[in-house]
Amino acid sequence: MEILEIRNLNKSYGNQKALNNISLTIPKGGIFGLLGPNGAGKTTLIRIINQIIEGDSGEVYFNGEILQPKHISQIGYLPEERGLYKKMKVWDQLVYFARLKDMPAALAKERVAFWLKKMDISSWRDKRIDDLSKGMAQKVQFISTIIHEPELLILDEPFSGFDPLNAEIIKNEIIELKNKGITVVLSTHRMESVELLCDQIAMIHRSNKILEGRLTAVKQMFRPNTYEVILSGINETLPESWNASQVNGNTIFKIPLGQESPNSTLQMLMQYGELLGFREILPTMEEIFIQQIKNHSYE
Template sequence: MLSIRNIVKQYANHRALDNVSIEVEKGSVFGLLGPNGAGKTSLIRIINQITGPDSGEVFFNGEKLNPSHISKIGYLPEERGLYKKMEIGEQMLYLAQLKGMSKQDATKRIKYWFEKMEIESWWKKKVEDLSKGMQQKVQFVATVVHDPELIILDEPFSGFDPVNAQVITNEILELNRKGATIIFSTHRMESVEQLCDSIALIHKSKKILDGKVKDIKNLYRSNTYRIGFEGQLTSTENTMFEILDQTADNDLNYLTVKVQEKYSANDVLKFLIQEVQVNEFMEVIPSMNDIFIQNVKN
């Protein structure tokens, strides 16, 4: 769907993107991650043809990115761009027609989305009369109303309460099931875990990590386990594992251990069941939040 090749973007003395290459598969939900100032927004602006790269190329469905692709992209910017004094229905019609829709088709699609979002009564309201979360709903409709092939969402949950965040999450997944490719930029790592198939992590203008979420999580596994048991170990000194944490909760004792390379989880379990009653034994898989922090903390 989208092939980003060796993109460089320089602003005066600041290099925002330094030889960044990313592949976004058609039909995927792709997470574009990174701390503030990493270069994510600069890359999104290039994909949307708001600015151009100093060098490198972007390809959309095998074609070099060009103005004809604008109508096939929906973009929800982090900094919202609605006209505060304009009636919402009129504004949605205007934005939809900018994407190439006829007034008749736009009206039909807007009414469909307003009903879906339960905002049918907002047609004559003005943006300035809405809360931030309500404005977000309107902006989301403006992003998807023309049924784009590629949808770029920059911090889409900003301003939403948990209920409406879930509503938008469900709509994102439904659009993806219907064939839309989603690029999803966020600081909420729990949303990445829930939504994304693949990610790229940008830090200090460079791509430092990319791949499928499940493969990245497997890559960062550290042979660490959490064990819940009844009884007392005769000794916590053991060559099989290093104890990272030790707690107690009601009748259960808990250990978090890192198993040494030459031993397996089964070896540890065989040792433990000779000493105590093992009730829980589970691998500690790193979260995307753990992986994010590990890669950008320096």
């Protein structure tokens, strides 16, 4: 079942089209990657879901109902432009944000204490936000987003400002939230994060949706039908077009299958020596992202 369904959504700013007839379905309990270059329309879409702005036409459904103000408390949003009160102390800030989500005061304090301990930042509770480093403030912002354990969590560039160690901590927290049944929408330019985290993706470019599907299916869609081959004990001269190289005493090269089947190709390769490896090469999300943006930039 889907937690969010977007039907034929349009939004313009004057003569500038930000979203053009966008339709998306986001299933419950997974991590959905919302991809696209700067200016594609992702932030506009996220703001409409968060009811910060309204679309010009189209519909957004949350758990099967037309999106309404009552749903705000069930959504957590981490914007790319972080928004903390710099003069407030960490504890007061987090309790305040929890209370904004209709959380009772006692439960808010309990949750704040839990998350400060979980993120190993209990010693920061009496520090003002403007006394924190950027990375420290990012942790506080992340906690403020998830403190009420929303059904839908929207993260816009959640790894921005983090060093590799803290980025790993946030990544693990996102996975843990998913395992609890929270649906995560991840908007990011870091394709390695998409590879690691996302179950499904959609790509927006120039206000249009250009790609959508399960991550595994998308990668299969753009598979080049090329395999990496590892041979040892070569007993025949290999074709020059294979551009073979030697690594640790073995011969490694890539071979396109064309119309040939993997089985027939395996039989052919075994004539050249002992076959140690035969692995299909799938494109990375970064390669797919770059190619799709290029392909749709000239339409």
